[in-house]
Amino acid sequence: MNFATKVIALIAALGGFVGSAFGHGFAGERFFPPTITTDDPFAADELAFPTVSYFKNPAGDGAPASREIDGSFEFDKLIVPHLSLGVSEGYSWIHPTGESHQNGFQNLSLNVKYELLVDGPHEFIVSVGVEADVGGTGSKSIDRDSFSTFTPTVYFGKGFGDLPKSLEWMKPVAVTGTVGQEFPTSAGAPNALDWGVAVEYQISYLRQHVAALNWPAPFKDMIPLVEISGSTTENRGPSTTTGTVNPGVLFEMKYFQVGVEALIPMNRDSGENVGAVIQVWWFLDDIEPKLFGKPLFFGE
Amino acid sequence: MVMMASCVVQEAFGHAFLDKATPGVGATVDVAPAEVKIAFTDDVNAKESGIEVMDAAGKEVDKQDVHLDGETKDTLAVSVKTLSVGTYTVKWHAMCPDGHKTEGTFEFTVKGK
Numbered sequence: 175m176n177f178a179t180k181v182i183a184l185i186a187a188l189g190g191f192v193g194s195a196f197g198h199g200f201a202g203e204r205f206f207p208p209t210i211t212t213d214d215p216f217a218a219d220e221l222a223f224p225t226v227s228y229f230k231n232p233a234g235d236g237a238p239a240s241r242e243i244d245g246s247f248e249f250d251k252l253i254v255p256h257l258s259l260g261v262s263e264g265y266s267w268i269h270p271t272g273e274s275h276q277n278g279f280q281n282l283s284l285n286v287k288y289e290l291l292v293d294g295p296h297e298f299i300v301s302v303g304v305e306a307d308v309g310g311t312g313s314k315s316i317d318r319d320s321f322s323t324f325t326p327t328v329y330f331g332k333g334f335g336d337l338p339k340s341l342e343w344m345k346p347v348a349v350t351g352t353v354g355q356e357f358p359t360s361a362g363a364p365n366a367l368d369w370g371v372a373v374e375y376q377i378s379y380l381r382q383h384v385a386a387l388n389w390p391a392p393f394k395d396m397i398p399l400v401e402i403s404g405s406t407t408e409n410r411g412p413s414t415t416t417g418t419v420n421p422g423v424l425f426e427m428k429y430f431q432v433g434v435e436a437l438i439p440m441n442r443d444s445g446e447n448v449g450a451v452i453q454v455w456w457f458l459d460d461i462e463p464k465l466f467g468k469p470l471f472f473g474e
Numbered sequence: 475m476v477m478m479a480s481c482v483v484q485e486a487f488g489h490a491f492l493d494k495a496t497p498g499v500g501a502t503v504d505v506a507p508a509e510v511k512i513a514f515t516d517d518v519n520a521k522e523s524g525i526e527v528m529d530a531a532g533k534e535v536d537k538q539d540v541h542l543d544g545e546t547k548d549t550l551a552v553s554v555k556t557l558s559v560g561t562y563t564v565k566w567h568a569m570c571p572d573g574h575k576t577e578g579t580f581e582f583t584v585k586g587k
Contacts (some may be wrong), residue, residue, distance in 0.1 A: 203578050205489075339581075342500075382492040382578050385500035428515075460489065463572035 204333035204379065206350060207424050208455045210433050211403040212370035213352055215285045215329035217258035217300040219466035220362030221456040223247040225264075229437055229449030233271075240270040254427040256289040266316050277312025297333030297348070301345070302326070305354065312418070319358075325368060327354030335383060346379040356405070364410040370403035378426065397424040404440060416444040420451070431455040489576050490514040490523075490548070490568040497582040506557035506584045510564055517547040522569035525552040530560050559586040585586070 197471065199206040199216030208214045225246045233239040239459060246264030264280040278438055287303035305325040312318030331350040351371040358365070378395045381387050404417020422435025437449035457469025495577050496511040511526055520542045527536040536552045543549040550566070562584070567577040 200576075203492075203576075262544070310586075378491065382499060383580050386495070386498035459574070463574070 175250075199299075199331075201292050201297045201299045201331060201333065202335070203383070204297035204335055204346060204348060204458045206299070206331045206333070207374070207376075207397055207426065207431055207433075209350060209372040209374075209399065209401055209424075209452045210374045210451055211418070211420055211437075212350060213285075213327075213329060214350055215287075215289070215331045215352075217252060217256050217289050217301065218250060219252055219258075219458045220250045220273055221247070221452055221458055222249075222262075223456065225451065225453040226410075227437065227449060227451035230445055230447040232443065232445045234443075237272040240268050240275065242269075243267040243330060244280070248374040250285075250287075252467075252473075254469050254472050256327055257382075257469075258287050260285040260287070260348055266315055274327065276316050277296045278315040278318070279311075280316070280474075281310070281312040281318045282308045284308065295336065296317055297331075297335050299329075299331045301329040309359065317361070321358055321360035321363060323356050323358045323363070325354040325356045327368070333379075335379070342384050343380075346376045347374060348374045349377075350374075362410065367406045368404075369406070370401065372399055372401040374399040374424075392425045392427065397425040397426065398422075399424060401435065402440070404444075408423070415441070418444060418449070422451075429457055429461050431457070484494055489574045490516040490518050490570045491576055492566065492578050492580070493548075495564070495580065495582075499580040502583040502585050504585055506586075507554065509551050509553045511543055511549060512564075512566055513543075513546075513549040515548075516570050518542075518550060519569045519571055520550065521541075522575075523550055524567055525550055526565045527554050528550065528563045528565070530562075534574040535562065554570065557584050559584050 186400050197365070199214055201220055206214055206216060207222060223292055227244045229242050231240045231242055244264050244266050245318065246262060248262035250258045250260035250283060262283045266278060266280055268276040271398050285303055285305040287301055289299060289301045291300045307319065307323040309322040310320050312395065333348040335345045337345050349371065352369065356366040356368055356369040373399050381394060399422060401420040402417065403416055406415040407413055417440045418437040419440050420435040420437055422433060424431055424433040432454055434452045437451055439445035483572040491514060493514055494513040497507055510525060514523060520540070524540050525536065526534055529535050534543045535557060536554045540550055540552045561581055563579060563581050564581050567575065569575050
């Protein structure tokens with residue numbers, strides 16, 4: 175067994191600290207759905223396509239305000255138990271006020287994610303990973319970064335199914351979040367702290383654990399949520415925080431999930447107009463269980 | 475988009491989740507049931523799935539005869555012993571034919587007349 179194989183086998187063996195979490199994102203009895211603006215903490219076979227957002231960017235740094243539509247996809251694949259690799263790419267249509275349209279591809283983004291701990295009875299998970307924005311791979315026409323940015327990230331998820339019976343109506347609540355530290359490879363670009371949190375109320379969890387509801391599909395499996403995501407620069411100028419507060423709802427279907435959220439700027443630096451995002455996530459392990467839901471190597 | 479729209483009225487989840495239970499989740503019943511039945515959102519492998527019913531003291535009160543209900547492939551049932559007034563916990567686990575596993579817990583209460 176060569177060195178690389180030994181390393182991969184060790185990573186897979188460390189999954190002994192982790193409960194079964196192949197395919198869908200489960201911690202015990204809790205299903206954690208993929209969320210739109212905050213990455214979920216699970217290493218799984220998933221495809222987000224398409225994600226389409228609309229936002230009006232504020233003026234700044236000598237540039238006018240602009241309307242922007244982004245379309246993107248993300249694909250993640252389990253490589254060994256509890257470790258996934260992912261790739262995402264997007265295309266932007268930007269219309270600056272008083273200027274001509276700018277269209278083009280965003281920089282390619284890669285990510286690796288490893289489930290460090292899954293505590294089923296407490297519906298808790300912690301994962302770590304790195305996201306890499308590969309500089310120069312996008313279109314110059316939209317002024318993509320020529321430098322790369324690496325963001326080591328911690329992901330977590332907690333379901334509240336372990337609350338006492340006196341608080342059983344809060345049991346459907348789940349929270350996921352991420353904290354990542356940006357390290358751009360350009361000396362002129364600031365480091366930044368990327369952060370996000372999603373607070374969900376899962377109607378399906380309510381029906382399955384607390385009280386039966388006679389609601390029709392798709393409402394009986396919907397998940398109202400609020401996501402808050404942003405970035406705080408840390409150097410090379412005054413520290414600024416920008417981000418959005420995103421109320422919305424996810425609808426769970428048999429083979430996919432549809433989510434829609436409003437994008438509400440959290441401060442003036444983030445903008446003054448409300449945007450929107452819609453996303454479709456495909457549950458590949460349900461669509462084709464023979465191909466997806468299991469690691470490429472060292473699968474059970 | 476047409477495909478997505480046509481899926482709207484289908485059941486959610488490719489995994490086998492609890493869709494409906496008898497007694498219902500969180501229900502209070504006047505008459506003690508003779509069995510607990512769970513209808514899932516997908517077909518289940520009866521040999522790899524199960525239902526346990528415990529009383530408030532944690533003692534198992536089912537007859538350990540989990541079986542598919544009638545001719546269905548998505549509904550499991552287990553007979554229970556004579557239940558007295560009180561709250562009972564149902565623990566279930568299910569496996570779809572494609573190997574996906576799910577689990578869950580809920581309570582029901584026998585109130586008596």
